[in-house]
Amino acid sequence: MALYRKYRPASFAEVVGQEQVTRPLSVALDSGRINHAYLFSGPRGCGKTSSARILARSLNCIEGPTSNPCGVCPSCVSLAPGGPGNLDVTELDAASHRGVDDMRELRDSAIFAPAESRYRVFIIDEAHMITREGSNALLKIVEEPPEHLIFIFATTEPEKVIGTIRSRTHHYPFRLLTPQAMRGLLQRTVESEGVPVDDSVYPLVIRAGGGSPRDSLSILDQLIAGSGPDGLTYDIALPLLGVTDLSLIDATVDALAAGDRAALFTTVDDVIEAGHDPRRFVEDLLERLRDLMVLQAVPEAFNLGLVDAPTDRAPILAEQAGSFTAGQLAHLAATVNDRIADMRGATSPRLLLEILCAHLLLPVAPVQGAGGVAAAAAPTAQVAPPQPTPAPSGKVFERPSVRRAREAAEAAKAAEAAPAAPATEPTKAPEPAKPTGPVTPVAPVEEKPVVEKPVDPVEVVRASWATVREEVSRRNKVAGIMLAEARVLGLREDTLVLGHNTGALAERLNAESNNTVVAKVVSEHTRRELKVQCVIGTDPAAAGFSPTPAKQETWKPHPPVAQPEPAEAPEEPESPAPTWGRPRDSGSDATPPTPAPAPEAPAPTWGKPRDLGGDSTPPAPAAPAPTWGRPRDLGSDATPQQPTPAPTPAQPEPEKPSWQQIVERGRANAARQAAERAARPAFDDGVPLPPEPMDDPEMVPPEDHAPAPQPTQPTQPTRQDAPSRREEEDEMVEAAQEPGTYDRRDATTIAVELLEQELGARRL
DSSP: OOHHTTTTTSSGGGGOOOOOHHHHHHHHHHHHHSEEEEEEESSSTTTTHHHHHHHHHHSSSSSSSSSSSSSSOOOOOOOOTTTOOOOEEEEETTTTSSSSSHHHHHHHHHHHSSSSSSOOEEEEGGGGGGGGHHHHHHHHHSOOOTTTTTEEEEEOOOOOHHHHHHHTTTEEEEOOOOHHHHHHHHHHHHHTOOBBBBBTTHHHHHHHTTTOHHHHHHHHEEEEEEEETTTTTTTHHHHHOOOHHHHHHHHHHHHHHHHHHHHHHHHHHHHHTTOHHHHHHHHHHHHHHHHHHHHHHOOOOOTTTTSSSOOGGGGHHHHHHHHHHHHHHHHHHHHHHSSSSGGTTTTHHHHEEEEEEHHTSSHHHHHHHHHHHHHHHHHHHHTHHHHHGGGGGGGGGGOOHHHHHHHHHHHHHHHHHHHHHHHHHHHOOTEEEEEEEETTHHHHHHHHHHHHTTTHHHHHHHTTHHHHHHHHHHHHHHHHHHHGOOEEEEEEEEEEEEEEEHHHHHHHHHHHHHHHHHHHHHHHHTTOOOOOEEEOSSSTTTSSSSOOOOOOOOOOSSSSSOOOTTTTTTTTTTOOOOOOSSOTTOOOOOOOOOOOOOOTTTOOOTTOOTTOOOOOSOOOOOOOOOTTTTOOSSSOOOOOOOOOSSSOOOSSSSSOHHHHHHHHHHHHHHHHHHHHHHHBOOTTOOOOOOOGGGTTOOOOOOTTOOOOOOOOOOOOOOOOOEEEEEEHHHHHHHTOOOOOOOOOOOOHHHHHHHHIIIIOOOOO
């Protein structure tokens, strides 16, 4: 008989390492406080089913309910370990009887009274495997069972038992045995068997058993079965358990302590040649490093039971622990622990083991970290004073108009500073004030923050909108797809408002899973903590923001440097004010009426030109010209003033037609085409006449056909010109001005369509 069956406990007093369960159950049995349902949970092989049998034996003992069954009554004898069993105690494996039909059969049979015992006990093992339907079928009898009925559920996963059943049970959690308790159990079993076992074998069995009494006794049973007349020795147990030879572990630790690369890789070769599993070797090495860390921190670890190694190896482990520093051991253990998962299922475990050894031979990170942090802190402290220098990084988002204005301002300051230098040289009186001269270049440094003023987060996001969407798509594919039709409307406090024509997608973008990613990417691009809100509609004015500013036209004179105004060009007092919107038709020769002087004519947005028709006094030649140059005089010439004739504007270069002119031309073309269609011969309902039969050269009339009389003047077919590109653009402009329609689909429909189109998903 197997050892775990032969030495199964017969009472709660014989159960090892489960005092948190046996003590309260014994008290409840002795006091008569019996519940109708119990739930035993814990790892496999820790005594759940054995304790359930002990509980059933204690309940049906002739002297019971008691925590110490007599062991002589028929019920105790039948329920003892190795006994024949009892009709009133039924064990059910829920892993194979888990359906609703099985639970209904159990429910129907449970209502009958016990045959020869005090209680009918149902022990249901692996209770978490019962289906939800089966649990619901069993629920009613668990809620209101007969007085003679008791359920004991045993499971390794109590959270999978439905709550309506779990809440009606007394839950007792079992746990794995400690190494000390397991060693005592193994030693008592070996003494009962009369087999000599070396002390160095117990740590191997305890480690292989993993704290489970059943598994540990099974391993010990296998080792004893293969032992010789001298008993169970370390050399016999080592290959059977697959544990790495201690000499290989010692050689590896010594090579790591000495930093000997040749010795370490030679040991790796020995491990492979000996047929050891590389992953098991790494696990054993990690266990040794753990023991060394504990010994280094607690020298009395062997006496306190903190180390599972044999006691005869205490001097060797203590010497190895002294070869490392605390930081080195922590670094080695952390490196092995981080890389041990990579060796599971590896196609080349030896290569991974050698890579791990190469990492272990690298300098210890904590030792370098102390100097590295100090070294990194010093440059930071030195570079800290010139912190304002990163300001030019804002130039990445600088608008062209702002850049041109800044360059013009810097050019003007440089022009003012250039003549100031020669003026100070002849005087030489303010010689002591010369040191203050170099201070003047500091002014641009103080004004550099002004460059950051125009950097509006809205403009930053608009300028890098494509990059923002790509980054969002990389982190959240669905959010990136939904941002394809979104538009940046404006900034309200710390919230960037986006517009979307589809209401369902706007709601999805406001969801936390999508909004968090978008807000994080926007904050990274603007270098400012911002929130993101998506509204319906892409019109900034409808959302309470000013419309998107159009690109401002900046006056660009032909020469880069401002030219002085010619003094011989007098002003014309009676010249009519020029029209800035459209140029005057060159073919018009009619004399315009004499306008009244307009000294207060409205100035254009880019600056105030010289007043036309005002004072004839020419401007002073010494007046400084503006940095962008003087605009060309419109409607003036070099001839003396004429009271009545209209001036002929000089237009050396044709001006680009405005969009109003483009629209006018499009409308004229449309009217012309309509007139041509009206002149074309057609039926009364407007349908054009079909072409003449003779127009087809391949068609031959029959011989008896008499040709129709031909008109004296044949009608010339009208040719319809294809619409030009400019006309198509006009049509697109008109279509874009029409209001759009909202998408009324729900979020689920849109999301499913997006998944089908973008990711190739299929409906289930």
